[in-house]
Amino acid sequence: MSNDDHLVRFVDIQKSYDGESLVVKNLNLDVATGEFLTMLGPSGSGKTTCLMMLAGFEPATHGEIYLKENPINRVPPHKRGIGMVFQNYALFPHMTVAENLAFPLEVRHIDKSEREQRVKRALDMVQLGAFGDRRPAQLSGGQAQRVAVARSLVFDPDLVLMDEPLGALDKNLREQMQYEIKHIHENLGLTVVYVTHDQSEALTMSNRIAVFDDGIIQQCAPPEVLYEQPENAFCANFIGENNRLLGKVVADEGDNVKVEIDGDAGTVVAKKVNVGGVGERSTLSLRPERVTVDPDPGSLPNVFSGKAEELIYLGDHIRTRFTVCGHDDFIVKIPNSAVHAHLKEGDTVNIGWNAEDCRALDPSD
Amino acid sequence: MSAAPETVSGPLITADGIPLKESLQKSLRRSKIRAALLVAPPLLFLIFLFVIPIGNMLTRSVDDKLINQVLPNTFEAFESWDKVSEPDETMFAAIYQDLKAADKTDIGKASVRMNYAKPGWRSLVKRTARKIKKMEPPYKEAFLKADDRWTDNEYWLSLGIMKDKRTMGYYLNAVDRTYDFDKNVVHVDENRKVYNLLWWRTIQVSIIVTLACLLLAYPVAYLLATLPMRIANLLMICVLMPFWTSLLVRIVAWMIMLQQNGVVNDTLVAAGVLSDENRLAMMYNFNGTVIVMTQILLPFMILPIFSVMKTIPPSYMKAAQNLGATPTLAFIRVYMPQTIPGIGAGCILVFIVAIGYYITPELVGGKDGRLIGNMVAYHMQRSLNWGLAAAMGTILLIVILIFYWIYDKIIGIDNMKMG
Amino acid sequence: MKSKLKLTLLASVVAVTTAAQAEVNIVSWGGAYTASQQKAYQATYSDPDSINFINYNGGLGEVRTQVESGNVTWDIVDVLPHEARVGCDEGLFEELDRSAFTPAPDGTSMDDDIMVELPNDCVVPQIFWSYVPFYQEGTFKGEQPTTIADFFNVKKFPGKRGIHTWPNALIEMALLADGVAVKDVYKVMSTDAGIDRAFKMLDKIKDHAVFWSSGAKPLELVQSGEVAMSLAYNGRIGAAVLSEGAKFVTVWDGQVLEEEWLVMVKGAPNRDAAMDFLVHASTTESQAEQAKFINYGPMRSSAFEIMKQGEPWFHNGKTIMEHMPNRPEVMARSVVANPEWWADYGDSIGERYTAWMGQ
Secondary structure (H helix, E strand, O other), rough: EEEEEEEEEEEEEEEOOOOOOOOOEEEEEEEEOOOEEEEEEOOOOOOHHHHHHHHHOOOOEEEEEEOOOOOOOOOHHHHHEEEOOOOOOOOOOOOOHHHHHHHEEEEEOOOHHHHHHHHHHHHHHHHHHHOOOOOOOOOOOOHHHHHHHHHOOOOOOOOOEEEOOOOOOHHHHHHHHHHHHHHHHHHOOOOEEEOOOOOHHHHHHHHEEEEEEEEEEEEEHHHHHHHHOOOOOHHHHHOOOOOEHHHEEEEEEEEEEEEOOOOOOOOEEEEOOOOOOOOOOOEEEOOOHHOEEOOOOOOOOOOEEEEEEEEOOOOOOOEEEEEOOEEEEEEEEEEOOHHHOOOOOOEEEEEEEEEEEEEEOOOOO | OOOOOOOOOOOOOOOOEEHHHHHHHHHHHHHHHHHHHHHHHHHHHHHHHHHHHHHHOOOOOOOOOOHHHHHHHHHHHHHHHOOOOOOOOOHHHHHHHHHHOOOOOHHHHHHHHHHHHHOHHHHHHHHHHHHHHHOOHHHHHHHHOOHHHHOOOHHHHHHHHHHHOOOOHHHHOOOOOEEEOOOEEEEHHHOOOOOHHHHHHHHHHHHHHHHHHHHHHHHHHHHHHHHHHHHHHHHHHHHHHHHHOOHHHHHHHHHOOOOOOOOHHHHHOOOOOOOHHHHHHHHHHHHHHHHHHHHHHHHHHHHHHHHHHOOOOOOOHHHHHHHHOOOHHHHHHHHHHHHHHHHHHHHHHHHHHOOOOEEEEEHOOOOOOOOOOHHHHHHHHHHOOOOEEEEEEEEHHHHHHHHEEEEEEOOOHHHOOOO | OOOHHHHHHHHHHHHHHHHHHHHHEEEEEOOHHHHHHHHHHHHHOOHHHHHHEEEEEOOHHHHHHHHHOOOOOEEEEEOOOOHHHHHHHHEEEOOOHHOOOOOOOOOOOOHHOOOOOOOOOOOOOEEEEEEEEEEEEOOOOOOOOOOHHOOOOOOOOOOOEEEEOOOOOOOHHHHHHHHOOHHHHHHHOOOHHHHHHHHHHHHHHHHHEEEEOOHHHHHHHHHHHOOEEEEHHHHHHHHHHHHHHEEEEEEOOOOOEEEEEEEEEOOOOOOHHHHHHHHHOOOOHHHHHHOOEEEEEEEEHHHHHHHEEEHOOOOOOOOHOOOOOOOHHHHHHOOOOOOOHHHHHHHHHHHHHHHHHHH
């Protein structure tokens, strides 16, 4: 996965459907060979458009896409040799499963015996060896999904695109399929570009996640980096659970800044990540699991008193909603240990957190 | 809770002691009655407007009762006749009795029927019946005085065709065959053969029109299904416009377009494509029938195909191309097969409508563009030979059923989608 | 308020039903023909509002359906000679009391005043109409067509010929064109050789024939130049010439005259009112009056006297006698169609004709 081993490169890509507004604004993105890259974002963020441009179904308005360093803007979809799993699988209903799988081989004029062999191999890979004679309508959702994956792989493409492939499945099946797809990716050394709006799916499967919003990649990083070190308020908020505190920078202390929370609710010491100078506004981002309830005095730079408004018992932890610094939606995940068993709704306790766990980011909205 | 349930050896019983089955039936009865009431009006409608008329048609196409009721003695005498010698007094006496006893209208109807067997019977019977009151024996002489055709054995012989209460004569007539006097099936004279030609032409026209409609409708339906809503709606209005226009207006418009001195010919001559003497004959012939029927029946093809295409997500075409098929190949291998239910429905619809069409062929068919439907209409309205019309209607029904059966064999009727 | 509404509703229902009861439905062919009947019979009738005209396309299919189902809504039908006979034979029409009809001014009974033999007691005289050849002025240079033989001669008078899609009149005309005398036409037609002879003559125009089946068509065909000559109903030609100033020339030779009768449907709902109207419509005066509006010939010869004395008789001040198909001058070269012959042989000739058309 070295930097110069790029399979796909988007260079200065812009896309507009109506000539009035840009759906994709100046996109630059590299996908390394063997990488599992997820494009994550809310609907309308431009992620599917990017995938469709890569597949060749939408022309780029400006810029160039390179596949193995060859510009492909003028290459029609059927010559790109990219596998794709569609949102609703797009299995051809008038063909059997085996015929569906044989289709890409047939149009490539691969002879019959090899065709059969490869179809069988692909079906075995998704554990559907016995289903070759069925019609798509006779398959369950999960089976159809696997067939769609098998079909996208049967002609050995270097790159496979997946457009929300698990969206139609129920939760259990979805989680199971996430692992299956991940295993296939690892076993075959595929390069996958995956589109989803489900952040947990993105976190589970990806090597890297590109977070889309408003036609721009907000951040592109491995899951743990994205979660631990979001670079802006959108990413912090979109990935995982997040407490937000809004305020104004009152002091710059090198690595840290002091931020006065709106409404004179106190001053927080936070890690300086993405803020302007003193006087600028900032959004503070703090993960619920990084908050300590009833900390030892002096052990944390930020300690505030909070009133427990609501406790939800979730087994391994207790999800507690506090009113802190004037925000009544401050969530804290308290590990289920005897220490905090006494906490009840309405209690007021001290809560605190470290400066490096609290990231001072751009002022959103 | 503590009390053990009774043994379950007997039938299951509900809480109030009524057997479960009975209780269930009771609760279902209401919904059954309601369902029956709901179905009743369309069912009655179907019986009155479909089953009864078709039953009536089948009966009429073979019925030959009346003649046997009117001339019972005559047929009895006919049986003992040697069919060679000149009819004798007993036969004349028999027909005298029958004609004298019969109701005037029955004689009228019978004479019409007899005329189908042998032209001339009608005026012979009528002229004789007019004088029957004043006749005295010997009847042979009296009959010959009334009309000298009574000596012509052919009239007498033709009775043999009508002696049964059921006849296949109308069906034979409808396929250019007839009974000879011994009730053998024979071809009609060469110069009277009309129906087989018309049957063949009707099927030919129906198939050509169906194929032409398919060819024209497919791209239109595709456009309708794929264009943006706003433009598609406009196009849809254009497709449906003919439905809102009187049939006659449309046909007349075609006449103006296609006749020898019509718009199309004038344009072609003006453009120098045709010389003035070689104007195309596109109207009042086979071509005219095909062209106009195709236009009129086109919506019947477009709509079912469109409604099927509308349900095909564009992702199939994308998937096929993504898998390596050229757009053309993707269309042929992936898109078209999925439209077959619509194609099937459209073809069956157009074919069935076309095969019974008669207004258009009547107006634009001229000498060789008229179809079997025109003959059915003619025999219903003009010649009043309802037996023959019914026989032709029945054959039409059978032809349609045969094509339906072929369709079922090839494509499968479950696969048909009307929309 | 509510009761008032109810009352009005009730009143209107009563009004509608009584009006419907009094209304005599008379079924005719529509167009200028029905218009002439409305002007000549309805407008002059004592109670014009009670008469309601309906259009139809001929044939007895509907009448038979009504009579057989017992649901008769038509009272009077305007029928062709063949239908007049078949319908009466089959009992589809009422037989009428002949003494109720009005004699001619000179005292001749109506039935004796009719120019043809009365076929049965169901019919009330209407008009004579004819199939006749015509062309547009200026179609032919030099010699103009004057005989029925000219119609069948495409060498002498080149151009297409408009003929109808059924054999009636064509067989007679073909034989006349082949030199058969008027009085012998049906004698010849009653032999197979005679029919062959007629078809042989028809063969001569077959490749030049344009077939029509609706009465307006031949006028369009000739007007547009689609055909050089055509057969047509004489009334259509006359209407175009008399009312619209068309330059059509009728060839008064070898025409075939057809009868047109009024009949009452068996079980007519308004029998008495219908009979009263039939009596009115068949008077000598009514018959003459109709010729003011259409050039079909009255069936009662006494009507001609009134017309001759009243010339110019046509409603717009033109003379009418030279457009009458049954005026004495042209009768010598006209065939009066024999419906009895057609009733016997119509079906078989029809099949042969259809076969001939389609070959």
